[in-house]
Amino acid sequence: MNELQTDIVVVGAGASGIGASLAASENGGKVILLEKGDKFGGAGMFGAQGLFAAGSKLQKQNGIDYSPSDAYKEMLNYTHYRSNTRLTKAIINKSADTIDWLAKNGLQTELVNNTQEVHQEHPRVYHQYIDKFDGFQKLMNNFTNNGGQLLTKTVVESINYSADNSIKLIINQDGDSKQITCSKVIFSDGGYVGNQEMVDKYLTINSKDLYSMGERKATGDGIKMLTELGADNSGLGVFENHAASVVSKTDPKWHNNTIFSLTNLPFLWLNRRGERFVNEDIVYDFALWGNTTYTNGGYYYFVLDQPTIDYLKNNQLNWTDSFERTFKTLSHDPMTHAIGPFENIDSDLQEAIDQGAAVCGESIEDLAEKLNLDPTILEKNFEQYNHVVSEKTDSDFGKDSEFLKFNISKAPFYAIKAQSTTLGTIGGISVDDKLHALKTDGQVLPNLFVTGNNASGMYDTSYPTLEGISCAFAWNSGRIAGETAVNELKK
Secondary structure (H helix, E strand, O other): OEEEEOOEEEEOOOHHHHHHHHHHHHOOOOEEEEOOOOOOOHHHHHOOOEEEOOOOHHHHHOOOOOOHHHHHHHHHHHHOOOOOHHHHHHHHHHHHHHHHHHHHOOOOEEEOOOOOHHHOOOOOOEEEEOOHHHHHHHHHHHHHHOOOEEEOOEEEEEEEOOOOOOEEEEEEEOOEEEEEEEOEEEEOOOOOOOOHHHHHHHOOOOHHHEEEOOOOOOOOHHHHHHHHOOEOOOOOOOEEEEEEEOOOOOOOOOOOHHHHHHHOOOOEEEOOOOOOOOOHHHHHOHHHHHHHHHHOOOEEEEEEEHHHHHHHHHOOEOOOOOOHHHHHHHHOOOOOOOEOOOOOHHHHHHHHHHOOOEEEEOOHHHHHHHHOOOHHHHHHHHHHHHHHHHHOOOOOOOOOHHHOOOOOOOOOEEEEEEEEEEEEEOOOEEEOOOOEEEEOOOOEEEEEEEOHHHEEOOOOOOOOOOOOHHHHHHHHHHHHHHHHHHHHHHO
């Protein structure tokens, strides 16, 4: 068996793993970075488009008055202090410097408008990547120029750990077993959203109603190893709920532009009992939209009647697609704040029906039967919503009158199922503010660190509304862990 020796092993080459590896190597550490796939980058590169920061030079240059103290208070307000306050402070206080650090190492960002419609009055915090793939490559080049070594197609099969001695890892690199002896291990392998058994265990909804956009290679390997070593995993079970998706029952790659746009609008939403349950313009905040979908059983139906469909087929509607700003910010194009007309809406709806994502009812009773709902409840909720629309005042949930345009009165009725959507898991092993793994008694597991989606403590039970915060947590937790590991080696 080949044997390797190094100071630090980092497991997982996403944002937090690259952050940890580059930070450790530039401070003099000898680092081996392990990546399960054949490419580095993970969700931090292939999924994310930018990250949060507070107090950055870019913000100050643009007159944005939003300090780390402001962000700290906002985060703890959101979590109701059911989070690790020292960790939160450390991450936010590091965030501005990380923007400069990324730029120095080749990944430039630009301060853009916040990318969700309801956040336009919030101070700008979203730092969007510029040429991210080239930037990530430059980060990796700097890591290897520092003497770092990247091993792809590599998994950790076992760990021989003693708090007072060196750590031995048995790895498998594309079929070849090797042993690495090191002093520190940083687990940055992305959580467990790719492990269906773990997802089923911690999910509070039926897993068939969860649409995952997360990293499939993130199978909880690091979390399981750390748990076996006595780490506290009580933070498991938090999912990064993000919006809702209409999903085919037969084709996971199915996408229909019309259905996608309709999902992103505040039509009438009904829960699994056929009841209206929320102000539907929550669609303009992705975290809150994701949260209400998840807490209402993992799905809802948005409902259209035939006159609404006829209108959408022939007219432009001056409502904003909730994802328009995200895409237009990325492409630097102007906003339209309008959708439609959808000339092919009839065939698009039929396509959704064929994919098992929608049903059509020729009457309220027919729709209720196809959805397995009580027709009396369905009719009552249609009548109440029609009253709200006619009054132009939502006395039930407070939806803006702008969106009280379409009632539900004339068959056929279409119900399209929107499901819980997750970007990954964001709860894992307990850590301190230096990202040391903690035991169940709150004490440090020496020489072991946990970053990014493997770590818990930054959140309560849901993804916050601060744009880019999970990506910021990845980069900053990685940097802190890498710097701490090297500093401890120097003592």
